[in-house]
Amino acid sequence: MSSITQPVGGHGHGHDEHAHHPTGIMRWVTTTNHKDIGTLYLWFSFTMFIVGGIMALTIRAELFEPGMQILAPERFNQMTTLHGLIMIFGALMPGAVGFANWMIPMQIGAPDMAFARMNNWSFWLLPPAAILLVLSLFVPGGAAETGWTLYPPLSIQSGMGMDLTIFAIHIMGASSIMGSINIITTILNLRAPGMTLMKMPVFCWAWLITAYLLIAVMPVLAGAVTMLLTDRHFGTSFFNAAGGGDPVLFQHVFWFFGHPEVYIIILPAFGIISEVIPAFSRKPVFGYASMVYALSAIAILSFLVWAHHMFTTGLPAAGILFYMYATMLIAVPTGVKVFNWLATMWKGSISLEAPMMFALGFLFLFTTGGFTGLILAIQPVDVQFQDTYYVVAHFHYVMVAGTLFAFFAGIYYWLPKWSGKMYNETVAQWHFWLSFIFFNVTFFPMHFLGLAGMPRRVPDYAQQFTDWNQVATIGAFGFGLSQLVFLYAVVSAIRSGKPAPAKPWDGATSLEWTLPSPAPYHSFETPPVVK
Amino acid sequence: MVGNQERSTRALRAPSKYSARWLAAALCAGLLAAPGVATAAWEWNFQPAATPIAQQITHLHELIFWICVVIFVGVFGTMFYTLIKHRKSVGHQAVQFHENTTVEIVWTVIPFLILLFMAWPATKVVLAMHDTSAPDMTIKVTGYQWKWGYDYVQEGFGYYSTLSTSFDQIQNRAPKDEHYLLEVDNPLVVPVDAKVRVLVTAADVIHSWWVPAFGVKQDAIPGFVRDTWFKADKVGIYRGQCAELCGKEHGFMPVVVEVKSKEDYAKWLAEQKKKVAAAADDPNKVWDLKDLLARGRQVFDGNCAACHQPNGTGNAAIGAPPLVGDKVVLGPRQHQIDVVLNGQTNGVVATGGAGGKMPSWKQLSDVEIASVISYTRNTWGNKAAEDIVQPSEVKAGRK
Missing domain, CATH: 2.60.40.420 (Cupredoxins -  blue copper proteins)
Incomplete structure (x- = not known):
């Protein structure tokens, strides 16, 4: 990893940045550099991705055939809970923050993030939170067994694993809020002369909007789990009907956080895709202004649709109609984005290197997940699908084939800039095709399972669901193993990749490509002038 | 309706469904070893509707699904066309356009109209599902x-x-x-x-x-x-x-x-x-051990065995103690009645039926609770000194 931070001799960053910095492990613990912290976020994300992935494979192994084989039912529920929490709060969100740390200063012509020490703190809060989550497996009663949604009264019944989970969520929320404040301040204050907001790369716009979403909803989640905590230990009755509370109140508060959270996870991915597709089509992004407006529209609508996660709780008809219409409306700005990406490619000069392949995989599969989202928005249809494998299929299409594929696209796209080394194209193409195929083998059959009536979060199932479950399990192991190819592609590039030129992609236009590869420790010490 | 067998035969009679099922099975046959296919159900669609509402939901789903398929084919047909025709490797030069207000308005308005077209039938079904008036x-x-x-x-x-x-x-x-x-x-x-x-x-x-x-x-x-x-x-x-x-x-x-x-x-x-x-059990009737054991076994298997296991060995992972040789089971019967009626956590009996780690079972009848307690006191080698609990004692314990 050291290669990432070597200053390039002869460039305008003369003094030795390392002279007064600690080395070894203390360098990473005390670092305030946006690139070091970005790297920490990305490796943390990958580690959590592996941990959550192993849990997913445990779940899939248990579901390979009917009957209980390897997990007791309560352990199974703990696995589904931790898989969800770790993937969302440990893998996807920190991964996106890793990209933000690396790319935002470079794309807006800044030397670093605005609050360098807070940046360090917001990362180093995450490992303790992750440790709490994983440790909760080993306390009496085991980890939280409620699913990542933590619905009471079930979560009131759980053992101390639930308290550890609540504490972990508080810590991760604090980390997210600090990260967001940093990103917003950086973007609003540290742009290079001439870099107006409407000239920023779409990636920065996507993160600016995401950061506002995070600041708006993380405190809401913190409030919801705090009420849970006081209901559990201090005799309050927020969610206890016997004491005048309402279990469904938790769902309203949780999903008021939870739906914007979905866009917190996908908007940075939209940003990455909006960088990669123009670069490999050798054309500017189509409809830049409408891209920004669409991102904003999605963000605003995300606050108005939360109850579509609660379509079977018994909402009044008027409520159902409101949330159904509002949810359907999201298809309009999302459609605009997809059409704009297509128009960006249209009459371009397209080449299909790994970043572009993952971007295309994203486009194809995320849109599929968008269509199932539209189907789920139709409340009468959702009554059949709510809490079935159809929903599981839907959100893995948007989160794995959506966000994760966008991360892969971004990593292959920017790795030359980060490490100064090129990845091996053949290995990366293998990684794409294996991931693409096994992803579909895993998750496409889950649509059929949901249609046929298999509920989610069950450790065992009736025999008519056996066949598709077996296909899904085979696919899951294939998908998991394919990620070792990814690890190899990245590590071999960093260790022994060919040196990368400053701008390896001839269609790339944003500011980071004006810096040498690897990028200097302090990105722009003299701000570039943007015309 | 009753089972897979019947559903499969119905599927065989409906040609379109049959071919789709066959296709789905064939697609996956390559991926799976023979055992899966031998018992193949490959269920891939809604269960046949048995109510008018389920019928309407099925139709609504089909309508929306096919609209999505048409859009999908249009969008990705375009994508694959451009991927083939506008490639650098076939010498295509990029045309540097980057906005077109008319096109952008068109592809905002048309999806909106399609959504209106979907919302209308969906609204009708939502309202029908909510009409719980005049039940039989x-x-x-x-x-x-x-x-x-x-x-x-x-x-x-x-x-x-x-x-x-x-x-x-x-x-x-x-x-x-x-x-x-x-x-x-x-x-x-x-x-x-x-x-x-x-x-x-x-x-x-x-x-x-x-x-x-x-x-x-x-x-x-x-x-x-x-x-x-x-x-x-x-x-x-x-x-x-x-x-x-x-x-x-x-x-x-x-x-x-x-x-x-x-x-x-x-x-x-x-x-x-x-x-x-x-x-309707007379709670004042005095039961003999044989009847209590027979009834108790039923109650135990239906309610208690999920945690304490059918053979009373418990489940340490969730904190359900073994009942074999358990001191509550072998101890004074009044205490066990309290535990079963009110629930307990870590040996502390809950008050007023609040439940705990061991839930409250007060919804069971006096006879059921008396019989299941008697059952635990006389089974799996347990031989409690106070071996029989009568329904009248449970009734008295409820207060």
Whole structure:
């Protein structure tokens, strides 16, 4: 990893940045550099991705055939809970923050993030939170067994694993809020002369909007789990009907956080895709202004649709109609984005290197997940699908084939800039095709399972669901193993990749490509002038 | 309707469905070894609708699905066209355009119109599903960890409906039968062509009462009563499951509804009432050990075995102690009555039936509690000094 931070001799960053910095492990613990912290976020994300992935494979192994084989039912529920929490709060969100740390200063012509020490703190809060989550497996009663949604009264019944989970969520929320404040301040204050907001790369716009979403909803989640905590230990009755509370109140508060959270996870991915597709089509992004407006529209609508996660709780008809219409409306700005990406490619000069392949995989599969989202928005249809494998299929299409594929696209796209080394194209193409195929083998059959009536979060199932479950399990192991190819592609590039030129992609236009590869420790010490 | 066997034969008769099933099976046959295919069900679509609402949902889903397919083909047809024609490798030069207001307005407005077209029929179904007025009968459904309670509100009786699949099948010690995990001891019984209003609630945590063939899924929320309705138009047995994660045995609390003809239902109802009258246990009757043990075993397997295991060995992972040699079971009977009625956590008995790690079982009858306590005191080698508990003692313990 050291290669990432070597200053390039002869460039305008003369003094030795390392002279007064600690080395070894203390360098990473005390670092305030946006690139070091970005790297920490990305490796943390990958580690959590592996941990959550192993849990997913445990779940899939248990579901390979009917009957209980390897997990007791309560352990199974703990696995589904931790898989969800770790993937969302440990893998996807920190991964996106890793990209933000690396790319935002470079794309807006800044030397670093605005609050360098807070940046360090917001990362180093995450490992303790992750440790709490994983440790909760080993306390009496085991980890939280409620699913990542933590619905009471079930979560009131759980053992101390639930308290550890609540504490972990508080810590991760604090980390997210600090990260967001940093990103917003950086973007609003540290742009290079001439870099107006409407000239920023779409990636920065996507993160600016995401950061506002995070600041708006993380405190809401913190409030919801705090009420849970006081209901559990201090005799309050927020969610206890016997004491005048309402279990469904938790769902309203949780999903008021939870739906914007979905866009917190996908908007940075939209940003990455909006960088990669123009670069490999050798054309500017189509409809830049409408891209920004669409991102904003999605963000605003995300606050108005939360109850579509609660379509079977018994909402009044008027409520159902409101949330159904509002949810359907999201298809309009999302459609605009997809059409704009297509128009960006249209009459371009397209080449299909790994970043572009993952971007295309994203486009194809995320849109599929968008269509199932539209189907789920139709409340009468959702009554059949709510809490079935159809929903599981839907959100893995948007989160794995959506966000994760966008991360892969971004990593292959920017790795030359980060490490100064090129990845091996053949290995990366293998990684794409294996991931693409096994992803579909895993998750496409889950649509059929949901249609046929298999509920989610069950450790065992009736025999008519056996066949598709077996296909899904085979696919899951294939998908998991394919990620070792990814690890190899990245590590071999960093260790022994060919040196990368400053701008390896001839269609790339944003500011980071004006810096040498690897990028200097302090990105722009003299701000570039943007015309 | 009743089983896969019947559904498969129906599928064989419907040519379009058959070919799609065959195609799906063929696509995956390459991926899977023979054993999977041999018993292949490859279910890939909704269960056949048995109510007008389920029928409407199926049609609505088909409509939206095919609209999505058409858009999908259009969008990705364009994508693959541009990927083939506008490649650098075929020498295509990029044309540097980057906006077109007309096009952008068109592709904002057209999706909006398509959404309006979808929203209209969806709204009609939403309103129809909410019309619970003028029911022919009302049933109250209560979710428990982990079984369903059905109360025939107007008839004044009710019963519990518990999974009847054996532990041996779940633990892979016995072959699984046709309705593995989708069978219960006492299904809900309703007449055909009657509008049944269902009041749904729960006693402990949130559950969700779901019958796919009826298009009915309603969360059961403790402390609140929600309602929904169905009107089954075909006689048969319909199987669903709890759809909201409700703890350890969430996957093991199926919903089974038996729809009978009007005459058969009337007969069943009469029998049921007679049985209820006959079985109305006199709590003051003095029971002998043999009867208590027989009854107690039933109660134990239906309620206690999920945690304490059928052989009383307990489950340390969830903190359910073994009952074999347990000091509560072998100790004073009054204490065990308190524990079973009120629940307890870490050896502290809850007050007023609040429940705890060991839940409160006060919803069981005096006879059931007396018999199950007597059962634990005289089984698996247990031989308590105070070996018999009479229903009258439980009644006295309730206060």
